[in-house]
Amino acid sequence: MTEKELIQIFDNDKPKYLAWGRFLQSSLNESIKTELGSENKFNDFIKIHFPPRLKNNESLISKAFYRNKNYSNPYNDITDKVGFRYVVLLVEHIKLIQRIVETNESWSYSKDRDFEEERNNNPLVFNYQSVHYILKNKKTFNFEKTEIPEGIACEVQIRTLLQHAYSELTHDTIYKPRSSTSHNVLRAVARSMALIETTDQIFEEVNMTLKKANNSITIFFNSLSNLYSTFNKPNIEPKMNYFILDSYREQIEEIKFSDIENFIYDNNFLGNIIKEKFELSLLYKQPVLLFIYYLIKKKRNICKTKWPLTASELRPMFTDLGIAFENG
Amino acid sequence: MAFQFSNLRIDRIIVHQVFQRDENRAIVPPKFSTELTVLDQFGISTFQERIVNALGNASHSIEMTISESDANSTFNICSQLLDASHNDFKNNSKSLPLKLAQAQTSRKIPGGILVIFDGQIGPNNKRFIGIIKAEIHSGFSIEEQNNRLLLKYLSELLLTPQQKLYKIAIFVEELRTTSIPKDPENYIVFVYDHNMTRSETQQAAQYFYESFLGCSFSPSNKKLTSDFYTFTKEHINSLEINEEEKLDLNTSLYTYLKTSQNTFIEVSEFANQYFNLNERDSYLEFMYSKGIPERAILKDISYIKYKLRRRNIKFTSNVRISAPSDQFNELVQIEQTNDNRTLVSIKGIISRDD
Numbered sequence: 001m002t003e004k005e006l007i008q009i010f011d012n013d014k015p016k017y018l019a020w021g022r023f024l025q026s027s028l029n030e031s032i033k034t035e036l037g038s039e040n041k042f043n044d045f046i047k048i049h050f051p052p053r054l055k056n057n058e059s060l061i062s063k064a065f066y067r068n069k070n071y072s073n074p075y076n077d078i079t080d081k082v083g084f085r086y087v088v089l090l091v092e093h094i095k096l097i098q099r100i101v102e103t104n105e106s107w108s109y110s111k112d113r114d115f116e117e118e119r120n121n122n123p124l125v126f127n128y129q130s131v132h133y134i135l136k137n138k139k140t141f142n143f144e145k146t147e148i149p150e151g152i153a154c155e156v157q158i159r160t161l162l163q164h165a166y167s168e169l170t171h172d173t174i175y176k177p178r179s180s181t182s183h184n185v186l187r188a189v190a191r192s193m194a195l196i197e198t199t200d201q202i203f204e205e206v207n208m209t210l211k212k213a214n215n216s217i218t219i220f221f222n223s224l225s226n227l228y229s230t231f232n233k234p235n236i237e238p239k240m241n242y243f244i245l246d247s248y249r250e251q252i253e254e255i256k257f258s259d260i261e262n263f264i265y266d267n268n269f270l271g272n273i274i275k276e277k278f279e280l281s282l283l284y285k286q287p288v289l290l291f292i293y294y295l296i297k298k299k300r301n302i303c304k305t306k307w308p309l310t311a312s313e314l315r316p317m318f319t320d321l322g323i324a325f326e327n328g
Numbered sequence: 329m330a331f332q333f334s335n336l337r338i339d340r341i342i343v344h345q346v347f348q349r350d351e352n353r354a355i356v357p358p359k360f361s362t363e364l365t366v367l368d369q370f371g372i373s374t375f376q377e378r379i380v381n382a383l384g385n386a387s388h389s390i391e392m393t394i395s396e397s398d399a400n401s402t403f404n405i406c407s408q409l410l411d412a413s414h415n416d417f418k419n420n421s422k423s424l425p426l427k428l429a430q431a432q433t434s435r436k437i438p439g440g441i442l443v444i445f446d447g448q449i450g451p452n453n454k455r456f457i458g459i460i461k462a463e464i465h466s467g468f469s470i471e472e473q474n475n476r477l478l479l480k481y482l483s484e485l486l487l488t489p490q491q492k493l494y495k496i497a498i499f500v501e502e503l504r505t506t507s508i509p510k511d512p513e514n515y516i517v518f519v520y521d522h523n524m525t526r527s528e529t530q531q532a533a534q535y536f537y538e539s540f541l542g543c544s545f546s547p548s549n550k551k552l553t554s555d556f557y558t559f560t561k562e563h564i565n566s567l568e569i570n571e572e573e574k575l576d577l578n579t580s581l582y583t584y585l586k587t588s589q590n591t592f593i594e595v596s597e598f599a600n601q602y603f604n605l606n607e608r609d610s611y612l613e614f615m616y617s618k619g620i621p622e623r624a625i626l627k628d629i630s631y632i633k634y635k636l637r638r639r640n641i642k643f644t645s646n647v648r649i650s651a652p653s654d655q656f657n658e659l660v661q662i663e664q665t666n667d668n669r670t671l672v673s674i675k676g677i678i679s680r681d682d
Contacts (some may be wrong), residue, residue: 167553269335269451280369299609300386316373319380322333322449324387326489 002038003061006075012052012101017082019146021052024107026136028156031100040155047161048087052154055081057259059205079112079134089206091200094131094158101156107135110157117162126193128167130159160203162196181235216252217245223257224287227264231271232278236286239322251299262293273320283313292317330622331391331500331516332449333384334374336442338447340417341365344425346461347433347439358425358442362418373443378487379458382496382520385597385622389520394512396542398546403542405459407497407510410446417446424459431539436532438463441486449500458498461536462486465493495521495536497543518623525624527591545626552621554631556593557585558581559618563611566572572662575641577602582653585661586630586636592624643670 011187033042055063060081064074071077086097102111111117115129125326141149159167170189215226221241228234245252264270272294277284296318307314318325342364347356367375383389397403405423412420420445428442443460451547467485471478487494496519505515519541523533537543564577582601595615599608616622627635639653641660649672650661664671 267334267451269453273335296615300612301608305605312508315377319336319377319384320334320371322336322380322384324381324384325377326381 001074002193006061006064007057010057010060010081013081015146016148016152017054017146017154018052019143020137020148020152021082022085023143023148024054024154026158027104027106028086028097028100030096031104035096035100041322045088045093046086047089048164049084050085050087050236055083055315072309079153080155081153081188083157085157085159087159087161089161090203091160091203092207094160097158098131101133101135101158102235105137108138109136110134122328126190128170128196129163129193129197130157130167132157155285158199162200165189166193167194217242217249220252220257220291221245224260224290227290228274228287231274234287235282237282237286241286241288242310246293247306248291248302251295252303255294260290263294263297264290267321268319281313281316289317295320296321296323330616330619331518332460333380333449335451335453336380336447336509337453338372338375338445339366339479340414340447341367341443341445342377342418342421344422344442344444346425346429346432346442348437349435351435353433353435355429356439358422358429360425362619364414364418364456372496374515377488378494379460379496379498380667381489382491382494383498383502383518383623387520388525388592388594388597388624388625389496389518390524390592390624391546391621392517392519392537392541393546394515394517394542395544395589397509397512399509401542401635402459403499403512403515407456407501407515408508409444409470410455428461428540431535433539434537437535443487446521449498454500454502455474455504456498456500458496459492460487460496460542462494465490468675478601491520492522495519495523495533497541520545523677525590525592527589530591539572545628549626549628550630552625553585553593553628555580556595556615556620556625557632559615559620560598560611562612567607572665578639579657582639582656585627587654591627593627594624595620595622597624621670638647643667649674 027084029042030129032045033039036045060078063078068138088094088097110133112132112134114131118125118127118129128166133157135154135156137148137150138188139154141148169192221298223236224241249293270290274284274289283289292303292314300318300323343361345359349359350356377388381387394403400423402424402451405420405427409417409420424444425442440461440463443461443462445455446455448454448458453505464484464486465488466481467488468484471480484680497517499515501514502508502516505511505514519537521533521536523529524537545641550652560581561578564574564581567577581598584598585592595612597607599611603611636653638650639656640648640650642648649660659675661673662670663673
């Protein structure tokens with residue numbers, strides 16, 4: 001096959017490759033959103049968005065004929081003719097996407113690179129790290145009016161922000177071409193990768209510790225949200241809820257949630273008050289409101305003393321329960 | 329369970345004005361309003377807040393007894409307003425400022441705005457009718473003009489958070505019946521008047537709660553005061569604190585009941601004055617669970633006079649010290665406690681050995 005022939009075939013196939021890339025990205029995005037629970041969480045989760053991109057003709061030729069790859073069928077053997085990438089914050093997040101990639105029945109997958117495997121095989125080397133998948137279509141179908149043939153391949157890369165930074169620095173300069181990069185540069189790059197791997201690990205630890213600390217509060221908050229939903233659909237502002245709940249950590253540890261439920265059910269007029277005041281104040285749209293009511297009734301002195309906002313924001317809830325906030 | 333001021337809803341509000349008597353101590357005719365007052369959501373919230381702060385749970389209001397229920401009594405007028413049409417509500421409410429003007433026999437008593445309102449209260453939506461006498465005072469508001477902030481004098485302010493400047497009562501219909509006239513047995517009444525809370529001003533409160541409202545102090549105050557004492561003592565002694573701290577708290581209880589000038593006692597006031605923050609809520613919970621009202625009680629120590637006269641402390645070795653409670657701290661001083669011995673310093677010398 002000549003260079004010209006190769007490009008001809010590729011130019012002809014480009015719409016199919018692009019459609020396959022788009023199909024994969026949109027199905028993966030949907031699955032990630034479902035896993036995370038919301039569009040907002042998804043946007044926060046993917047740190048850099050990369051749409052599918054076709055390999056340019058020059059680098060296809062270079063890879064097929066000039067880089068000592070010894071392909072028997074260069075056009076078919078080159079599997080990154082289309083590709084896209086996910087960049088996330090933590091190694092743990094890479095794993096979440098991996099699970100999604102590996103459990104979808106619409107394609108077959110093979111791992112082109114797995115940094116954890118590479119680490120195990122070469123424990124003394126600090127080099128480019130990323131997870132690369134080759135995803136192949138199992139069955140011909142149409143997507144966006146384009147026929148996508150069986151066996152068509154797309155490369156999906158998944159990395160952390162730090163791994164991405166490393167590859168931005170090195171990819172086009174030292175990793176791909178076999179130039180004789182100086183020893184000093186290679187050494188420096190290896191050192192930075194070692195540092196990146198260490199930092200990624202520390203990030204993970206920080207994340208774990210934070211999660212652990214917030215775990216009981218999160219469970220508590222979720223229960224409050226469910227309870228609130230029995231009256232009204234909340235309009236949740238998570239930071240406000242956590243900010244308030246954080247002030248009462250000690251009390252939350254001591255409280256049986258069923259006591260709050262019983263209190264709320266015994267005072268079902270609160271449901272009407274919540275509906276009436278819903279539009280008047282952000283606090284009335286928050287699940288944490290139910291906890292505040294409970295505290296006012298059972299531990300009003302602690303409630304007042306540890307209240308993290310201003311008194312004027314707490315006063316209306318005292319009034320709802322008929323308890324004097326201050327008396328003459 | 330004690331009466332709950334939760335779920336307060338206001339339906340109708342009307343205001344009339346009463347005046348101070350003239351130089352000849354004759355009644356100046358009240359000024360009547362012919363329309364109901366309509367407040368916006370924020371106005372209603374603030375109005376509710378004033379009512380709850382004065383009468384609600386943990387407030388200084390007291391439950392009273394309705395002693396006058398004849399045709400021209402405030403109770404009778406009020407209880408009939410509950411079923412009145414808007415027109416009747418407007419017209420019949422006028423007899424209340426007239427009654428108040430009659431009750432204000434002294435020139436010392438200022439005029440004010442009489443706010444009459446009805447609505448529902450409590451988890452079970454009990455109907456109520458409320459009356460506020462609000463004194464008019466002056467104050468300022470702030471105005472912005474061309475980037476300048478200016479104070480603007482307001483000569484007629486009322487119902488600010490300053491509770492000294494209003495008196496309030498509500499009649500709550502506990503049991504709804506169709507009989508007319510209404511039976512006071514089916515109603516409970518709560519009253520707040522700052523003047524009632526101190527012995528030196530209690531006389532000044534009489535025209536409102538007695539002459540105007542036709543209410544009197546409930547005979548149950550003796551029992552409630554005694555219960556307050558017994559249960560507070562029980563709670564103090566059950567606390568996991570050292571004996572000296574208990575002694576201090578018990579001294580506070582004597583002071584609060586015996587020597588303080590307050591005419592009322594109230595659980596959350598006692599908690600706030602004498603308990604540590606962490607102990608307050610459990611004290612409230614305990615007292616309320618024993619049926620002590622969640623508002624003020626008229627202090628009447630008739631039943632516990634004898635107990636309050638002398639304080640007795642007992643040591644593990646069965647030694648007792650008994651001393652007049654009002655001078656206990658001066659007469660008996662616990663100097664030191666260690667291991668199994670207590671060093672006590674007693675003023676005076678042994679005068680008798682029975």
